[in-house]
Amino acid sequence: MTTDSGSGPQAALIRFAIRFRFVVIACSFLLIAYGIYALSSAQYDVFPEFAPPLVVIQTEAAGLTPEQVEILVTRPIETEINGLPGVQSLRSSSIQGLSVVSVGFAAGSNIYLNRQLVAERLARVGQDLPLGVREPTITPLTSSASTVLIIGLTSKTKSLMELRAVADWTVQRRILAVPGVAKVTVFGSDVRSLQIQIRPEQLIRFDLSFDDVRQAAANATGIRGAGFVETVNQRIVLHTRGESFDPDDVARTVVASTGQGVVTLGDLADISFAPKPSIGAASIMGEPGIMMMVGQQYGSNTSDVGARVEAAVAQLAPGLAAQGITLHADLFRPANFITVATGAVEFALLLGGVLVVIILFIFLFDWRTSAISCVAIPLSLLTAVLALQALGITLNAMTLGGLAIAIGEVVDDAVIGIENVVRRLRDNQQSEQPKGVARVVLDACLEVRGAVVYATFAVLLVFVPVLTLSGIAGRLFAPLGMAYILAVIASLAVAL
Secondary structure, three states: OOOOOOOOHHHHHHHHHHHOHHHHHHHHHHHHHHHHHHHHOOOEOOOOOOOOOEEEEEEEOOOOOHHHHHHHHHHHHHHHHOOOOOEEEEEEEEEOOEEEEEEEEOOOOOHHHHHHHHHHHHHHHHHHOOOOOOOOEEOOOEEEEEEEEEEEEEEOOOOHHHHHHHHHHHHHHHHHOOOOEEEEEEEOOOOEEEEEEEOHHHHHHHOOOHHHHHHHHHHHHOOOOOOEEEOOOOEEEOOOOOOOOOHHHHHOOEEEEEOOEEEEHHHHEEEEEEEOOOOOOOEEOOEEOEEEEEEEEOOOOHHHHHHHHHHHHHHHHHHHHHOOEEEEEEEEOHHHHHHHHHHHHHHHHHHHHHHHHHHHHHHHOOHHHHHHHHHHHHHHHHHHHHHHHHOOOOEOHHHHHHHHHOHHHHOHHHHHHHHHHHHHHHHHHHOOOOOOHHHHHHHHHHHHHHHHHHHHHHHHHHHHHHHOOOHHHHHHHHHHHHHHHHHHHHHHHHHO
16 A cells, blocks of 8 residues: 555544554444443533632621621622722622622632632731620532432431421531532521520519620530649649539529529520521421521532432431431432433433434435444544543533534534545445555545534534633533534544
C-alpha cells in the first residue's frame, strides 16, 4: 500500500487505522469496556450547577424586630462583606429574630476561597453586633439542586413535640453522619423547650426583678467549671454536676434568701416542658407531622448520597416503628428522576441503533457495513461521556439530553465514509485491473474526508451560540451544547 495519497493529520489517521486495523479494533473494544465502567461509576445529578457561587450568612437575633435586625445586624454585615473581591450581588432579608445575607460571586470563581474570605470578614464584624446577637454563621455548602431525599414522620400515639424531639435528636443526627450529606432541614412545629413562665405578682411580692430569675435559671441549667485543687503531688480537677433539665429540679433552684426563708423559681414561675412559638408546620398525606429535607454536599453524587441516606433511614425504621412512629422515606426522591432520564437515553440509544441497522441494511444490504456504522454510536457517546467527566461536568438532564440529540448525528459521518468505501470496492471488483483492498479503502476515505469534516463543523456551529448564553440560561443549557459537541467531535474521529 502506498502512502502518497493525501496529506494532513486526517490522512495520517486514516492510514494508521487501515494499516493497524486490528489494533484499532482492540482499542475500540477497550474504549467501549472502559466507557461502560466509567458510565456505571459516573456522577449523576438532576440539573447542572445553574446558580453562581453563593455564600449565605445567617445571624440569629432573638427578640429583635425586623427593623432592628435590619439596622443593627444586616447592615453591618453587608458593609463588611461588600468590599470583598469578586462580589457581584448582595441580597439580604431581615425578619423577626433572623438576618439572612446572600453573597453572590463571579461565575467560575473558587467557592471555597470565597467562603474563606467571607469567614475572615465575619470574624471581625461579630465583635460589633449588639449584645445577645449570636455570631454570624455560614450555611453548609450545597449545590443548587441539593435535595437528595425528603422524609417524614407521623404518629397516632405521640404528640408533635415528641415527634420533633425524635427527628432532632435521633433521625437528624444519624443522617448527618452519612458521607455526602451537608445539612438536614427539619420542618414542623412544637419544638420542645423548658419554659419558665414568670408570674409578675410574685416578683412584686418578693421584691425581685426579671434579671434575678434569669440568672437563677442560667445557674440551674448551665455548666460551669469549678477549677482545681492543687496539692504538693498533683492537681485535682473539680467536676460539677449541678445542671438540671427536669422541671421539678429547676423549680427548686434558689433565687434569693430572705429573713422568712428562701425563694425558689417554683415560687415565682410556672416551669414545664412546652413547645416553642411555632414559625411553621408540616403536613404528610393530610396528617400533621415532621418533614426533613436532606441536602447533599457540593459536588457529591446525588444517586450515591441518596442511596446511603436511604440505607441509614432503613436502619432506623424498626426502632421508630416500635415507638409507634410511621416513617415516610420516599416523599421526594430525585434519584427517581435521574433513573428515568438515564433509562430514556438508554432506550433512545437502543432504538437509534436498531433503526440505523435497519436503514443501512436496506440501502447497503451488507451486514458488515451496517455493523461498522453502528459501532460509531457507542464509541462516540462513551467518548463524550469520558470527556464530560474529565471536564468535571456531571451527567444530568441537560447533558443526557445533549447526548440523546446527538444520536442521529454521530452515525452520519460513519455512514458517509462507509457508503463511499462500499461503492468503491464494488467498482474495483468490476475493474479490469483491480487495486488492493487497502488502497481502495484509503482512496475512498480520503475522497470524502473533506466533506465529512466540513459537514461536521457546520453542524457544530449551530450549537456554538448555546455555549455563549449568559446568566442562568447559559449555565443550564451550556452543558447540553457541550455534550452534543463532544459527541459529534468523537463521531468525526471514529469516522476518520
